Structure formats: structure tokens, C-alpha cells
Amino acid sequence: MYMFEESGYLTHVAALLDNLMHKIGLHGNSAVPLLMGFGCNVPAILATKSIPDTKRRILTMLLIPFMSCSARLPILVLLVGTFFPKHPILIIFGLYGLTIAMAILTAFFLDRVFFKTEMDLTPVDVLPLQQPKLKRVLKSTWDAGYEYLKKIGTVVLIAMMAIWFLSHFPLSVEDPFLPEGEISLSSAEVPPQSQYTENTYLARFGHFIEPALRPLGFDWKLSVCLTTGLAAKEFIVGTMAILYNTNHEETQIGTSLQKNNLFTTPVVLSFLVFAMLYMPCIATIFIIKRESGTWKWALFSVGYSIALAWGAAFAVFRLATLIL
Numbered sequence: 001m002y003m004f005e006e007s008g009y010l011t012h013v014a015a016l017l018d019n020l021m022h023k024i025g026l027h028g029n030s031a032v033p034l035l036m037g038f039g040c041n042v043p044a045i046l047a048t049k050s051i052p053d054t055k056r057r058i059l060t061m062l063l064i065p066f067m068s069c070s071a072r073l074p075i076l077v078l079l080v081g082t083f084f085p086k087h088p089i090l091i092i093f094g095l096y097g098l099t100i101a102m103a104i105l106t107a108f109f110l111d112r113v114f115f116k117t118e119m120d121l122t123p124v125d126v127l128p129l130q131q132p133k134l135k136r137v138l139k140s141t142w143d144a145g146y147e148y149l150k151k152i153g154t155v156v157l158i159a160m161m162a163i164w165f166l167s168h169f170p171l172s173v174e175d176p177f178l179p180e181g182e183i184s185l186s187s188a189e190v191p192p193q194s195q196y197t198e199n200t201y202l203a204r205f206g207h208f209i210e211p212a213l214r215p216l217g218f219d220w221k222l223s224v225c226l227t228t229g230l231a232a233k234e235f236i237v238g239t240m241a242i243l244y245n246t247n248h249e250e251t252q253i254g255t256s257l258q259k260n261n262l263f264t265t266p267v268v269l270s271f272l273v274f275a276m277l278y279m280p281c282i283a284t285i286f287i288i289k290r291e292s293g294t295w296k297w298a299l300f301s302v303g304y305s306i307a308l309a310w311g312a313a314f315a316v317f318r319l320a321t322l323i324l
Contacts (some may be wrong), residue, residue: 024104025111027051030060034103037067041284045291055115061288062110062301065280066103068096071233075275078237082254083268095276102277102308159231159282166202167228167242202227216274216313217267226274232281266320270313277309 018028029051036044044064051057076092084091206224213223221243228235241253244260257263279285279302289298 024107025115026060026107027053027056030056033060033064034067037064037069039070041065041069041280042287045287058292058297059107059110059115061291062297063103063107065284065301065305066099066106068099068276069280072276074234074237078254079268079272082257083265095272098273099276163228163231163235167200169201170199216270217317219262222271229275230279230282236275265324266317269320270317273316274309274313277305277312279305
């Protein structure tokens with residue numbers, strides 16, 4: 001990508017898409033970061049520095065999380081491959097189309113509500129095509145790699161540690177001599193996996209938020225999966241493997257999910273829609289805060305994406321239930 005940037009090719013792409021971007025309240029230079037968002041949202045947000053208009057830059061940053069990053073692919077592979085083996089391409093393209101449509105509608109909405117000022121219509125500066133300089137390409141690659149390593153080594157690492165702790169503690173079993181519901185903390189016996197999962201802090205949090213997600217067809221376990229997905233979307237599949245395959249009788253999580261009566265077509269579609277639309281990861285939120293200079297837009301991105309995901313998943317669940 002940085003070779004294309006240094007060669008001046010990306011400015012030609014931005015110029016070609018400039019008029020189209022203006023129609024939804026964006027700058028021509030917004031096109032490249034949005035396309036990069038399909039790989040990883042973090043470097044995509046960093047790439048918005050090329051947008052000269054501050055408000056259009058913030059608007060672009062708020063739209064990038066709707067671009068389905070590669071971290072969501074394991075969720076698609078698992079659920080679409082398991083429950084829609086006859087029409088996987090149709091379902092995947094439909095989900096990607098939905099996220100792009102939501103991004104366009106969000107652009108219209110935010111442009112008219114929060115960014116009412118006139119947009120800078122100055123044409124994109126088109127650089128002449130030239131041979132990229134290796135030194136500049138390596139420096140840009142190093143800077144982007146360093147930012148990604150900081151994401152993995154700080155925010156995501158801390159989030160992983162927190163999720164591990166919440167999903168493993170308290171390590172305890174029910175003591176028959178204690179009143180019902182109380183937990184013995186002194187027992188050396190290792191609890192069965194199912195009980196071990198039920199007693200963890202993360203499971204308790206899943207039960208706490210379950211009423212808010214029950215209208216979408218989710219139980220507390222799916223609520224926990226979405227919670228771990230806040231750290232990184234890759235965690236959702238791993239959490240499913242733990243929560244829905246606790247007896248270890250099945251080697252394939254897909255087979256276990258198919259045998260679970262909860263996973264009807266409406267529920268699976270609802271979960272896919274929610275997972276594709278709500279905030280991508282904690283690292284993305286921190287990058288939005290850093291690049292925008294305020295927590296206001298970062299927290300707005302979290303609240304807005306979750307509300308939009310809930311509404312879209314609810315509509316899909318009800319519509320699919322009515323049809324099927």
C-alpha cells in the first residue's frame with residue numbers, strides 16, 4: 001500500500017472518487033482510508049491524516065469501523081459455513097453490503113447533524129506518478145507496523161488479560177454445606193468445565209446484560225461472546241468454543257452449534273448482523289480518541305455503533321422469524 005502511496009497512484013484514486021465522496025459528505029481523500037478499513041481499522045484511521053478538512057477527517061474516522069475488518073472473517077467462516085452451506089457467498093456479500101449501506105446512511109446523518117459547515121471543495125492534489133523511494137516506503141511501513149505492535153502489545157494485551165481473568169475466576173465449586181448459591185473458595189477440587197464457566201465473573205456479566213439482548217434471540221452465552229469481542233473480534237469464535245463446547249465431546253465447534261436448539265436461522269442472522277456492525281475493537285476506539293484529540297468522538301462511536309447494531313439485528317431477527 002505504501003508503495004502505491006509513494007508512487008502517487010493513490011492520489012489518482014482519490015481524485016477519481018472525489019465527486020462521489022462529496023455526495024455523502026466526505027472528501028476524496030476519504031476513499032483510501034475507507035478501503036483500508038477492510039483490512040484493519042487501526043492503520044485506516046491513521047491514514048485519515050491525508051484529509052485536509054478536520055471535520056471530514058473526523059467523519060471518516062467514525063465511518064471506518066463500519067468497514068468489516070479481517071478480524072470478522074473467522075465469525076463469517078464459522079457461522080455462515082455451518083448454517084448456510086448452500087448460499088455462503090450470498091450471505092457474506094449481503095452482510096458486507098449491509099455494513100456499507102449503514103456507513104453511507106451514517107455519513108448522511110452525521111453530515112447533516114454534526115457537520116453542517118460547508119465542505120472544502122478544493123480538488124484533490126494529484127501527484128505525478130513516480131518510482132517509489134525505498135527509504136520512504138520502509139519508513140512508512142515501519143511506522144504502521146509500530147502502531148500495530150503497540151495495539152497488540154498494549155491495549156489488546158491488557159484486554160486479553162482482563163478477559164482471561166474474568167473468564168477463569170473465581171476458581172471454585174459449590175459447597176453442599178453452604179447455603180444455596182454461595183461458593184466455596186477453599187476447595188482444591190477443580191470444577192467441571194460447565195460449572196466452571198457458569199461461576200465466572202464474565203458469565204455473571206453475561207447474565208446481567210442478557211435481558212438487553214434477549215429481544216435479538218441471544219442467551220447469556222452469546223452475550224458473553226459479544227462482550228469478549230469488544231477486545232478483538234477474533235475472540236468471539238474462541239469464546240464460543242469454550243461456552244458451547246464445554247463437554248469436549250465434539251471436536252468441531254460448528255457441529256456443537258448445530259446441535260444447540262438456540263441457533264435457529266433468525267438467531268444466527270441476527271448475531272451476524274450485530275457482530276458486523278458493533279464497535280470493532282478497543283484498539284480502534286483508542287486510536288479514534290488519539291487522532292481526534294477527544295474522548296467525545298470515541299465514545300460516540302461506541303454508543304452509536306452498538307445502538308445501530310442492536311436496531312439492525314432486532315429488525316433482521318423479527319423479519320426472519322416472520323418469514324421462516
